[in-house]
Amino acid sequence: MGKVVGETEVMVGSMTSSKSGVVIKNLEVAFGSLEVLRGVNLEISPNTITALMGPSGSGKSTILRVLNRLIEIYPDARVKGDVLLDGRSIFEMDVVELRKRVQMIFQIPNPIPNLSIFENVALGLKLNRLVNGRRELFQRVKQALEKAQLWDEVKDRLNAPAGKLSGGQQQRLCIARALAFNPEVLLADEPTANLDPENTAKIEALFLELKKEMTIVLVTHYPPQAARISDYVAFLYKGQIVETGPTKEVFTNPKHELTEKYVTGRLY
Ligand SMILES: Nc1ncnc2c1ncn2[C@@H]1O[C@H](COP(=O)(O)OP(=O)(O)OP(=O)(O)O)[C@@H](O)[C@H]1O
Numbered sequence: 680m681g682k683v684v685g686e687t688e689v690m691v692g693s694m695t696s697s698k699s700g701v702v703i704k705n706l707e708v709a710f711g712s713l714e715v716l717r718g719v720n721l722e723i724s725p726n727t728i729t730a731l732m733g734p735s736g737s738g739k740s741t742i743l744r745v746l747n748r749l750i751e752i753y754p755d756a757r758v759k760g761d762v763l764l765d766g767r768s769i770f771e772m773d774v775v776e777l778r779k780r781v782q783m784i785f786q787i788p789n790p791i792p793n794l795s796i797f798e799n800v801a802l803g804l805k806l807n808r809l810v811n812g813r814r815e816l817f818q819r820v821k822q823a824l825e826k827a828q829l830w831d832e833v834k835d836r837l838n839a840p841a842g843k844l845s846g847g848q849q850q851r852l853c854i855a856r857a858l859a860f861n862p863e864v865l866l867a868d869e870p871t872a873n874l875d876p877e878n879t880a881k882i883e884a885l886f887l888e889l890k891k892e893m894t895i896v897l898v899t900h901y902p903p904q905a906a907r908i909s910d911y912v913a914f915l916y917k918g919q920i921v922e923t924g925p926t927k928e929v930f931t932n933p934k935h936e937l938t939e940k941y942v943t944g945r946l947y
Pocket of ligand 1: 710713715733734735736737738739740741742753900
């Protein structure tokens, strides 16, 4: 299912303008003279997991970096086109506000290792003055750790340094830190690439829970992960979207030869 807008296929989700859906329109990104994204159009429905998959260097992370405007930290990056969040251009929003609504986690978990487990989650809430008093702060941190399915494992050692947690726990701590902001969109850039199968399964199960409350955009190198947990996929190749659609459809009946090669593990 899809309609053509601009150069590439656009997935049609449940609603275009409904809350916290994301619409990417004719996105182009270049670093200096290097064009890395061209004519990218994509509609990401609320409360879904959309997987961006494709070979290394195809532009997946760059799309994520546009969605929270992290791209603006690169002085030579040029961005054209538009991205709508809940119907409004993200480029017209206050960037600090945008990044509260659109949180991001990375391939390598990046808690502050010497800071306590509690403080890693609390810090953003304190710096942004989002809570009133210690009691509310504790409740928000607890709630975030619960949602990230980490609370039971850490509730007796909240003051221990985050660096003492296992890799999988550190990644869930980073998810808790993001969830503390009650984001509408969670961007996940290969969040399980450094984890063993057991921890990967935990994060995947967690995402399936979290999508009930937010929209998730997942970058993955690994087609089976997209097949397991995403509702929609966009397959990127050399900076363009080759094919998008409901995950099952794209995996069972890919329309493009490149997609077929990729999902069957013959294109890296
Ligand atoms: N800050 C930057 N400056 C210059 N070029 C960059 C920068 N960031 C990314 N690129 C280039 O943009 C292209 C797309 O990179 P991007 O990281 O988005 O790809 P990717 O699909 O996420 O790759 P991977 O799966 O390896 O993470 C690559 O050619 C990369 O070298």
